[in-house]
Amino acid sequence: MMSKTAAPAEQREVLRVLLDEHGSTYAEEAGIRLRDTPQPLYRLLVLTALLSARIRSSAAVASARELSGAGMRSARAMADASWQDRVDALGRGGYRRYDESTATQLGKAAELVLEKYGGDLRRMREEAGKDAGELRKLLREVPGLGPAGVEIFLREVQDVWPEAGPLLDDKALDGARRLGLPADAEALLKTARDLKSARHNDPAHLAAALVRAAVDTEVADEVTSRAGEKTTKS
Numbered sequence: 001m002m003s004k005t006a007a008p009a010e011q012r013e014v015l016r017v018l019l020d021e022h023g024s025t026y027a028e029e030a031g032i033r034l035r036d037t038p039q040p041l042y043r044l045l046v047l048t049a050l051l052s053a054r055i056r057s058s059a060a061v062a063s064a065r066e067l068s069g070a071g072m073r074s075a076r077a078m079a080d081a082s083w084q085d086r087v088d089a090l091g092r093g094g095y096r097r098y099d100e101s102t103a104t105q106l107g108k109a110a111e112l113v114l115e116k117y118g119g120d121l122r123r124m125r126e127e128a129g130k131d132a133g134e135l136r137k138l139l140r141e142v143p144g145l146g147p148a149g150v151e152i153f154l155r156e157v158q159d160v161w162p163e164a165g166p167l168l169d170d171k172a173l174d175g176a177r178r179l180g181l182p183a184d185a186e187a188l189l190k191t192a193r194d195l196k197s198a199r200h201n202d203p204a205h206l207a208a209a210l211v212r213a214a215v216d217t218e219v220a221d222e223v224t225s226r227a228g229e230k231t232t233k234s
Contacts, residue, residue: 013227014179015188016195018209021226022219023200025208026051027156030064036160039073041121042113044156045142046078049109052149053098057215063093067106075119078110105144112142130163155211159204166203168210175214179224 027034032043046067050060066089072078078086086103095102117123128134132154139150151169158165168176168185176183188210192201200206213220 010227011181012191012195014181014223015191015206017227018179018213018223019192019195019200019205021223022212023205023209025156025204026057026061026152030061031068032064034157034160036122038120038122041157041160042075042078042119043068043073045109045113045121045153046072046106048149048153048156049105049142049144050095050102051152052144052146053095053102055095055097059094061093063090063095066090066093072106075110075113078106079114081107083107102144108143109145116141125161130161132163135161135164155207156204158207159202168203168207171214172207172210175210175212175220178217178220179210179213 025034026047027040027044030043030047032040032047034040034044043064047060047064050063051057053060067073067078067086070081070085070089072081072086072089083103086106087099090096090099090102113119113121117127124138125135128138135154136150139145139153140147145153148171151167151171154161154164155167155169155172158167166185166189168188173183173185176188181188188206189203192203192206195201200209213223
């Protein structure tokens with residue numbers, strides 16, 4: 001595992017490998033084609049709530065897919081579903097430690113989104129005046145979303161709500177350190193933008209990739225190893 005800061009050429013190669021191999025956002029992994037429309041935004045909110053718990057991200061993603069597959073793709077559908085339906089979908093996704101409490105929170109969150117925003121999170125954005133600070137305050141009102149959850153949502157939504165970014169939060173910067181990259185958001189974003197050959201080089205994909213390195217030592221070790229081999233060969 002790389003711990004010291006890598007040389008500039010190796011930093012570029014580390015980012016290139018990271019983005020090419022692990023650059024999908026969590027929304028993409030959950031099958032969400034993120035757009036500025038009500039359903040994908042709501043599905044992202046649900047995914048965010050699931051990712052906020054101390055549970056494997058793979059279980060959170062699988063559970064988000066199960067909820068969607070069971071028809072709970074909107075705040076109205078989530079609110080209308082029974083508590084047991086939510087529990088069952090979470091269980092199928094492997095979200096068993098928190099399935100009952102999370103099923104309750106998802107119901108309460110759906111009710112809030114319906115009552116305050118008519119089921120459309122774009123109204124939250126409008127109420128916030130497209131200001132990231134105000135968005136954070138409004139997101140904290142959603143049951144099940146703490147500070148970490150708010151940052152996850154903003155990290156993922158920043159490509160469709162530009163005022164949320166460019167955002168590399170503390171978890172993403174932890175991943176940078178693990179990879180031997182500078183924990184400097186501006187420098188990381190610039191290096192990524194300059195990687196024209198990378199599959200993804202925008203802030204949302206970069207943030208997701210760095211988070212994967214932060215939470216999974218195997219990802220970090222694989223990326224640094226492959227980047228080192230490519231740098232040596234070149």
